[in-house]
Amino acid sequence: MKILKFGGSSVANANNILQAENIIKKESLQNKIIVVVSALQGATDSLIKAANYASHKDERYIWLIKELEEKHLNLVKELIPVLDQSAWLSFVKKHFNDIEDLCNSIFVLGEFTNRIKDKITSYGEFLSSNIIAARLQYEGLDAIWMNAMDHILTDSAFTNAKVDLEITEKNIQNYCKEHQNHIIIVPGFIAKDGKGNITTLGRGGSDYTSSIMAAALSADELQIWTDVSGMMTADPRLVSNAKPIPEISYHEAMELSHFGAKVLYPPTIQPVMIKNIDLRIKNTFKPEAAGTLVTHNINASDSENSPVAVGISNMSHIALLTLEGSGMVGIPGISARLFQCLSLEKINVVLITQSSSEHSITLAIHENDVVHAETAVNSSFADDVKLKRIAPVKIETGLSIVALVGENMKNRSGVSAKMFGCLGNNGINIRAIAQGSSEKNISIVISEKDIKKAVNVLHEEFFESEIKQVHLYLCGIGNVGHKLIQQIYEQNEYLKEHILINLRIAGLSNSRNMCFPESGISKDECLEHLKNGEKASIEKFAEEIISRNLRNSVFVDVTASAEIPKIYESLLKKSVNIVACNKIAASSDFEKYQSLKNTAKNHSCKFFFETNVGAGLPIIGTINDLIRSGDKITSIQAVLSGTLNFVFNNYDGNIPFSEVVAQAQKEGYTEPDPRLDLAGTDVARKILILAREAGYPLEFHQIENIGFLPEECMQGDVDNFYQMLLKYEDHFQNLVAEAKAGNKILKYVATFNHGKAQVGLQHIAPEDDLYHLYGKDNIVIFKTLRYSEQPLVVKGAGAGADVTASGVFADIVRAV
Structure with a gap:
C-alpha cells in the first residue's frame, strides 16, 4: 500500500487536479492507495480572512465567502459530468451557507475563537476531498471518501491539536479492513476531539494526516506531491542554482525542515520515521522527476565519497x-x-x-x-x-x-x-x-x-565548488577599461573551466554615466547599458555596491581620479575586494595607505594594486614574495615610466620633442595629462609605493624630484603644455646632446637607497643594466640581503592598455 498526499498547489484548480488524477490512476494500477488532499490553494487563508473581517464588523467577509464559493462551484462544473452536477453544486452551496452562517455569528458576537477557527477552516479540506472523490468515482475508479474527523482523535488544543496515535491507528486500521476499495480519499488537516469538536493539526497538518495514515497501515511508501521536484539544497527563491536532493536521511530532513525548508514539516516525519517507512517528495507537474527520497537506509559505508552536507x-x-x-x-x-x-x-x-x-x-x-x-x-x-x-x-x-x-x-x-x-x-x-x-x-x-x-x-x-560566481564593479572605461572588459569576455570560458570562477560585470561607471547591467549579456550590450545609464556619482555607485551585498564582489578602479579612492575604505569595511590601477591611494599619506591595508586585512578581503608600478609586470608581487620569505630589500634602481622611456628612446633631436610626447599619448602610454609623467610625479609615486611595500614608511614629500621640464611648461592646460614644449625645443635638444657627448643615453631613473628616494634624468653608459631598455619597457633592479652581489631584475613592457589591463585582470583573479 502507498499513501499519496497532494498539497494545495496540486489541487489549486481543475487542470491541476486532472494532473493529480493521472498520477493516482497510474499508482493505483499496482497498489492499493490512500490519497490525502489539502484544501484548494489559498482556501484556508481566505476562510480565516473572512472570519477575521466578520469579527471586526467588516462586511467584506460576505463577498470573500461568495468568491470562494464560486471557485468551488466552478470546480464542480469542470470536473463532474453535466448530468450529475446538480447534486454536487447543491452540496457546495449547502456548506457555504453553513460557512456564511458561522461568519454571521462571528459578526454579531465580535468574537473569533480558536475553536470556531478550526470549524471554519475544516471546510477547505472537507470540500476539496469530496469533490475529488466524486471525480474519481465518475471516472469509474474504485474510490471512496473517508471522513478523517471520524477516525483521527485529538485533544482539545484547537488550531494545533495533539493526536492520540494509539486510538487513531486502530480506527484507521478498522476502517481499511471494512472498506476494501482500491482508492480511499481522505481530507488532510482535520480531526475531532473526544467531545466531537472539530480540531485541526496545525502547520503542515495535511502532511501529518498522511504520515499518520502511513504509519497506521505500515505502508510501503508515503509520497508527498507538491509543486517542486523534491527537497532542494537551498531555497530556490534565494539561490538560482539550488538543486533537488536525490536522497536524504530522516534526521537530515528533520533538521532542514526545522529551520525553514517548506516542503516538509517536522511533525510529518515522526510517525513514518518510527515505522521506517520511506517518504518520497514528488512534483505533481513533473511526475517523471525522481524527487527526493527520505529514508533510513542511507549508505554510510561510502561516507568518504558522499557530500559533506545535503x-x-x-x-x-x-x-x-x-x-x-x-x-x-x-x-x-x-x-x-x-x-x-x-x-x-x-x-x-x-x-x-x-x-x-x-x-x-x-x-x-x-x-x-x-x-x-x-x-x-x-x-x-x-x-x-x-x-x-x-x-x-x-x-x-x-x-x-x-x-x-x-x-x-x-x-x-x-x-x-x-x-x-x-x-x-x-x-x-x-x-x-x-x-x-x-x-x-x-x-x-x-x-x-x-x-x-x-x-x-x-x-x-x-x-557548487566547481565554479565561483564573482561580481565585478568597474570604474573607468577608458583605453585600459575597454581592454579589460574585452579580456574578461574573451577569457571567461577559460576561467570557468580551469580556474573555476565565473566573472560577471555587475556595475560600470565612467565620468558621465553609471549602470548595473543584468547578468548574461554580451560585451556590446554591457557598454550600451553604460551609454544609456544614469548620471554618474561615485558615492551612489559605492552605495549601490554595498546595498546589493553580492558575494565575491570586486571593485576595480581603472582611473587616475583623486575622488574615487575616497570610497575605498567604506567598500573594504563591507568586505568588497579592491583592485586599483589608480596610484592615488597607495601613494597618499602613509597613515592612509597603512589604514587601507589594515582595513582589508581586518575585513578578510583584498586590496591589490600591482599595476600601480610597471603595468602588468610582477613587481609588487615580487617584493611581497621576498619580504614574506624573510628577505630584506636594501636598494632599488628602476626605470618605471613606460612613457618617459618611450619618449627618450624615440627622441634624438631630429623631430620635435612635442611630437614624440604626442605620439606616446596617442598610443596610450601616458596619463590623460602627460605632465604627470614628464614632471616625474608618476615615477615618484611609483618608487614611493615600492619603498612602502618593501617596509619603509616613506612620505611623498620625502622623495627628491629632479625635474627636466622648464617651469613654464607646467602652467596652463594640456594644449598650452604642448605649445611650451615647442617653445623650449632647444632645451630638450641640449639634454640629448650632453648625453651623446659622453657616449651615453638619457633615462628617467628612480632610485631608493638607505631609506632615501630620488627620481630624475640620468646619463646611462652602455655597460649599465639600464642602457639596453627599448620602447616602452620598464626595469626594476632589486638588491636584497640574499641578492646582494647579483641583483634580482624584473624587466618588460611597462605601459600600454593591453598589458595594464592584463595586470588588473591578474589582480582580480588573485583577489578571488
Missing part, C-alpha cells in the same frame, strides 16, 4: 534574547527558570547557545514573540536584576538563522572552518553559533540583510 535552510524574522551577569556563574537552575518562564508564555525557542563561563545564555526566538519574552524574563529575574546579579534581558532583532545540514559532517574535519571562512571572506558577521553533539547541523545567526548573500556563499562553497 542542504542549507534558513529562517527569517528571528530575534536573539541574551541573559547575562556574574550572578549566573555556578548557580544551578538559572537555565531552568529561563526556559520555564518562556514555556509558560508558549514561546518556542529555536536555537540555544551558552558561554562556557556560564556568564550568559543566548536564545533565538521568533520576532513576534519578543515583547512577551522580554516581559516574562525581566519579570522572572526581577530580584536578580534589582540586586545587579543579572542584567536586564538584551534583545536583538532583524536577524535570520542559516543552517548547514548533513550526516557526513561528523566524519569530516574542517567543515566549520570552511563554513565560517567563506562567510567571513564575504563580510558576513555571525552573531551566534549552535552545533549539536550529533554534528548533523551547524546553525548560525546573522543579520537579515545578509541572508541571501550568506545562503548563496554557502551553497557555492558546499554544492
Whole structure:
C-alpha cells in the first residue's frame, strides 16, 4: 500500500487536479492507495480572512465567502459530468451557507475563537476531498471518501491539536479492513476531539494526516506531491542554482525542515520515521522527476565519497534574547527558570547557545514573540536584576538563522572552518553559533540583510565548488577599461573551466554615466547599458555596491581620479575586494595607505594594486614574495615610466620633442595629462609605493624630484603644455646632446637607497643594466640581503592598455 498526499498547489484548480488524477490512476494500477488532499490553494487563508473581517464588523467577509464559493462551484462544473452536477453544486452551496452562517455569528458576537477557527477552516479540506472523490468515482475508479474527523482523535488544543496515535491507528486500521476499495480519499488537516469538536493539526497538518495514515497501515511508501521536484539544497527563491536532493536521511530532513525548508514539516516525519517507512517528495507537474527520497537506509559505508552536507535552510524574522551577569556563574537552575518562564508564555525557542563561563545564555526566538519574552524574563529575574546579579534581558532583532545540514559532517574535519571562512571572506558577521553533539547541523545567526548573500556563499562553497560566481564593479572605461572588459569576455570560458570562477560585470561607471547591467549579456550590450545609464556619482555607485551585498564582489578602479579612492575604505569595511590601477591611494599619506591595508586585512578581503608600478609586470608581487620569505630589500634602481622611456628612446633631436610626447599619448602610454609623467610625479609615486611595500614608511614629500621640464611648461592646460614644449625645443635638444657627448643615453631613473628616494634624468653608459631598455619597457633592479652581489631584475613592457589591463585582470583573479 502507498499513501499519496497532494498539497494545495496540486489541487489549486481543475487542470491541476486532472494532473493529480493521472498520477493516482497510474499508482493505483499496482497498489492499493490512500490519497490525502489539502484544501484548494489559498482556501484556508481566505476562510480565516473572512472570519477575521466578520469579527471586526467588516462586511467584506460576505463577498470573500461568495468568491470562494464560486471557485468551488466552478470546480464542480469542470470536473463532474453535466448530468450529475446538480447534486454536487447543491452540496457546495449547502456548506457555504453553513460557512456564511458561522461568519454571521462571528459578526454579531465580535468574537473569533480558536475553536470556531478550526470549524471554519475544516471546510477547505472537507470540500476539496469530496469533490475529488466524486471525480474519481465518475471516472469509474474504485474510490471512496473517508471522513478523517471520524477516525483521527485529538485533544482539545484547537488550531494545533495533539493526536492520540494509539486510538487513531486502530480506527484507521478498522476502517481499511471494512472498506476494501482500491482508492480511499481522505481530507488532510482535520480531526475531532473526544467531545466531537472539530480540531485541526496545525502547520503542515495535511502532511501529518498522511504520515499518520502511513504509519497506521505500515505502508510501503508515503509520497508527498507538491509543486517542486523534491527537497532542494537551498531555497530556490534565494539561490538560482539550488538543486533537488536525490536522497536524504530522516534526521537530515528533520533538521532542514526545522529551520525553514517548506516542503516538509517536522511533525510529518515522526510517525513514518518510527515505522521506517520511506517518504518520497514528488512534483505533481513533473511526475517523471525522481524527487527526493527520505529514508533510513542511507549508505554510510561510502561516507568518504558522499557530500559533506545535503542542504542549507534558513529562517527569517528571528530575534536573539541574551541573559547575562556574574550572578549566573555556578548557580544551578538559572537555565531552568529561563526556559520555564518562556514555556509558560508558549514561546518556542529555536536555537540555544551558552558561554562556557556560564556568564550568559543566548536564545533565538521568533520576532513576534519578543515583547512577551522580554516581559516574562525581566519579570522572572526581577530580584536578580534589582540586586545587579543579572542584567536586564538584551534583545536583538532583524536577524535570520542559516543552517548547514548533513550526516557526513561528523566524519569530516574542517567543515566549520570552511563554513565560517567563506562567510567571513564575504563580510558576513555571525552573531551566534549552535552545533549539536550529533554534528548533523551547524546553525548560525546573522543579520537579515545578509541572508541571501550568506545562503548563496554557502551553497557555492558546499554544492557548487566547481565554479565561483564573482561580481565585478568597474570604474573607468577608458583605453585600459575597454581592454579589460574585452579580456574578461574573451577569457571567461577559460576561467570557468580551469580556474573555476565565473566573472560577471555587475556595475560600470565612467565620468558621465553609471549602470548595473543584468547578468548574461554580451560585451556590446554591457557598454550600451553604460551609454544609456544614469548620471554618474561615485558615492551612489559605492552605495549601490554595498546595498546589493553580492558575494565575491570586486571593485576595480581603472582611473587616475583623486575622488574615487575616497570610497575605498567604506567598500573594504563591507568586505568588497579592491583592485586599483589608480596610484592615488597607495601613494597618499602613509597613515592612509597603512589604514587601507589594515582595513582589508581586518575585513578578510583584498586590496591589490600591482599595476600601480610597471603595468602588468610582477613587481609588487615580487617584493611581497621576498619580504614574506624573510628577505630584506636594501636598494632599488628602476626605470618605471613606460612613457618617459618611450619618449627618450624615440627622441634624438631630429623631430620635435612635442611630437614624440604626442605620439606616446596617442598610443596610450601616458596619463590623460602627460605632465604627470614628464614632471616625474608618476615615477615618484611609483618608487614611493615600492619603498612602502618593501617596509619603509616613506612620505611623498620625502622623495627628491629632479625635474627636466622648464617651469613654464607646467602652467596652463594640456594644449598650452604642448605649445611650451615647442617653445623650449632647444632645451630638450641640449639634454640629448650632453648625453651623446659622453657616449651615453638619457633615462628617467628612480632610485631608493638607505631609506632615501630620488627620481630624475640620468646619463646611462652602455655597460649599465639600464642602457639596453627599448620602447616602452620598464626595469626594476632589486638588491636584497640574499641578492646582494647579483641583483634580482624584473624587466618588460611597462605601459600600454593591453598589458595594464592584463595586470588588473591578474589582480582580480588573485583577489578571488
